[in-house]
Amino acid sequence: MxxxxxxxxxxxxxxxxxxxxxxxxxxxxxxxxxxxxxxxxxxGLSGRPSPIKKKPTRGATILSLTERMCKWPVGDPKHQDFHFCGKTALTGLPYCAEHAAIAYQPSNSKSSKRDEDRSVGAA
Missing domain, CATH: 1.10.10 (Arc Repressor Mutant, subunit A)
Incomplete structure (x- = not known):
């Protein structure tokens, strides 16, 4: 060659x-x-970082999570860039403030009103 x-x-x-x-x-x-x-x-082509030594650029891996870190999954677990949020979790919750707001939503007042109307009509 x-x-x-x-x-x-x-x-x-x-x-x-x-x-x-x-x-x-x-x-x-x-x-x-x-x-x-x-x-x-x-x-003289530029050197490139080894893909083997590549560390996650953001978030946390399953092995690096601690009890004080947000455990919100980010991405598809089947892909290499899958990780967890990793920000500081709220006391007593597994998520940070941003992800807790998504995970723990108050019940919808319209659906609550509708449920009350149904129970009154059934009585």
Missing amino acids: SWTDERVQQLKDLWAQGLSASEIADTLGDISRNAVIGKAHRL
């Missing part, structure tokens, strides 16, 4: 898109992951 101008440009484009060295090697074909890394280094 030789590095033609076309393949070098394709490497640069894929690298800029954030593909891993393995993904780039698969896309280019007939090349190893290490060859991609070596060429990227020789070309």
Whole structure:
């Protein structure tokens, strides 16, 4: 495998898109992951943070939650970016003020009035 101008440009484009060295090697074909890394280094392409070392940027994971943290789930549990709110929880509640306001809603006065009317009519 030789590095033609076309393949070098394709490497640069894929690298800029954030593909891993393995993904780039698969896309280019007939090349190893290490060859991609070596060429990227020789070309002076910018380094990227390792996806393995990536920490959640916000919220809390299930392992980092404490009793004083908001346990409101954020996102889809099937996705990697799923987390919990993590803000300070209100005393005696599992949620922060914002999420407690969503979770604990007062009963609707119209539905309460309707229920009272039904019970009076049934008596």
